[in-house]
Amino acid sequence: MPAPVSPAGAPRPKFLGHAIILGLLSAIGPFAIDMYLPALPAIGESLRADSNTVQVSIMAYFMALGFGQLFYGPVSDMVGRKPPLYFGITVFAIGSLGCALAPDITTLIAFRFVQGIGACACSAIPRAVVRDLHRGPDAAKLMSLLMLVFSVSPILAPLAGSLVIGVAGWRAIFWVIAASAILGLVLTAMGLKETRPASQRVESSIGGAFRAYGSLLKDRHFLGLVFIGAFGMSGFFVFLANSSFVLINHYGLSPTLYSFAFSINAVSFIGVSQFTSMLGRRYGLRAIVRPAVTIYAVLMVLLFVLFALGFDHLAIMVVLLFIANGALGLVIPTSAVLALEDHGALAGTASALMGTLQFATGSAVIALVGLFVDGSALPMIGGMAACAVTSFTFAFVTLRHASRGGTAHASVKAPAE
Template sequence: MAVHPLENLPLLSTPPSPALPLMLLLGAIAAVAPLSIDMYLPALPLIASDLAASSARLQQSVAVFLFGFALCQLVYGPLSDRIGRRPVLLFGLLLFTAASAACTLVNSAEQLLLTRLLQALGGGASAVVINAVVRDRYQGPAAARVFSLVIMTMTLAPLLAPSIGSLLLQVSGWRAIFLLLTLQGLTLTLWVACYLPETLPPARRRQQPWRQLFAGYLSVLRHRQAMGHLLCSALAFAAMFAFITGSPFVYIGLFQVSEQLYGVLFGCNVLLLMAANGFNSRYVMKTGLHPMIVAGLAIQSGCGLVLMLAALSGLLTLTLTVLCCALFIGAIGLLAPNTSAAVVAPFEHHAGAASALMGSARFFCGALAAMLVALLDDGTAMPMVTVMGGCALAAAGCYAILARAPSANA
């Protein structure tokens, strides 16, 4: 069998300009999760009414998706280290496509929760493979730069997703949203099958017995700085998912904005996220990973505190909420690529496991944050902003205690 020319390329610390088609493909694969989560957000109140379910019950569909997305990565990561990236990704995309089609047929909240879980179990392969593919090729700040470029490409998904969801609601109803996700999964499956090379050649695959497949997790769990960056990243993402879960009901329910305006306001967060990723990709090679991480944590902690104090004092307005949330979410553009690079950098032979543990931690913490927002739902913004602020402060604490000292790869 012919070997793709990318398979034998060495790891790079200074990245060349990545081929545009490959970067677009990686960005499109990375967009599976945000599209699956964000596109149906404007429809949540309508779906709750249509399925005769409470708003808290429908908010749980976000948490269920995140739990499934987190757990399956723990299997996909070591498996991709053993059999390669492509087979794992193709299986996951096929399952995602089938489950998305099933979402169009549900008639109860329970059925929606089940199909969303299956959708997540397939889509989780995308998060693992993207991080592992980048680690197969790059190291340190170079990897952070490539992560930024991928994230800039895929951020079009959350920028457009709520608006697309709102449009589909007006034209065809909420089931059309899941039909579009089905077409997305099918298109990506064909695109990956035809154009994504295998970046982990057989010589670099883990050859340990199957019973030792998960041993790579111990290496990651024992690495203090890697775990510091992992927890920092996971808590920052948890804060984001608290916003994703609560914002439809805060903006549409509390502040009485329309579904269309909600899509616009949601897009403001993504625009700042794209800007932060662009800034990071331009300057991280000069500054290193850690100054960017510190800046992101400072922005999130400051905005979180302002939101909590405003909510407690009764001074929280739509303008203040939109501004602070946009800065808060935008700061992930400084946190996500750099913590991703810092976590996987020490693990040449366990990149899939490190990537999976990081992705799983992000979505598991995100699921807990989403569930907490749903359980604390009291018709105010307090549950959302409290969880956001608490997660941001905890992320800063984990960084200060475990990961502050620069590693050799930073």
């Protein structure tokens, strides 16, 4: 049933409590990316590694974060949501400590991979919990509220990272990240109830998971929705991997100013994403995606054309990215809800495959863009524009037909709870 509301129409504390806990858990993994972005140049100097090698640490994290979800999703369907969370967060903490003590770039990359394996649990399972609890616009609302809490990471983490670097050096960042993992364990143990009861696990098995993956990989509608979000996220991943080098080395910003420049994109993304439920109830969820992804693609192509013509100005980049990321804030949560809508019986498995495809896509795109990096902003912007156009193409093809299973319109009712 729809989320309980107060007389004033605001979600009751239980609904907000789910959003806060799931949002903080979801933020653990991105926190390990966003907080150390200002440190990338310093890490390269300290460990005597060039920028491309340092970026491999991001790519290794993304690859682990993607492919590890294939394990956590089915396991969470079989044993419940909480035990895999405990395991994953513990592995994440171990990886964080290894990064803090890494003597060279190879060791750092290896422990970043371990970090990613642990962070998978906090990526796939919260989305499955959202699907366990709600459907339709209520799921979109919870997903958006989750992302509101999740936004603490890209808004505050780079600034926190720059402050930590200034006080204690880049290694201290990973000690702080390990502490965040401990906080995640406490939240999971004390504040999150199991949403996958034993009665729903009886038909879940490893063999069933492989069959489910096979079925999902044949579902063009599911894959189309997944890749709408995947290439939208990949554009942001390109920004993650390259922005510190471009803004700090190319434009001469300090780590603190870089943190502010990075954070305003997150403010735009998360601010606009809070309108998904309202717009979904009025126009239908799928009706949001196509115009939003169109605006995103047009703005990114415009930005690329301007820079290709020689208008290499930080102000132009900041303004157009701010607006474009606002449009992207409508695309990603809505496409995720639509992709999981028809797969409640195997929400963990579907969420895991979605995460794997998205992060694998992001890793491949980062590697591809890295081949063209020359210290300027153009390769980064070109990669982001290509991702935006690809996301637009998937949206145009996937959503041109009539809705399936009632997922298109906000009038979909959640199952009784």
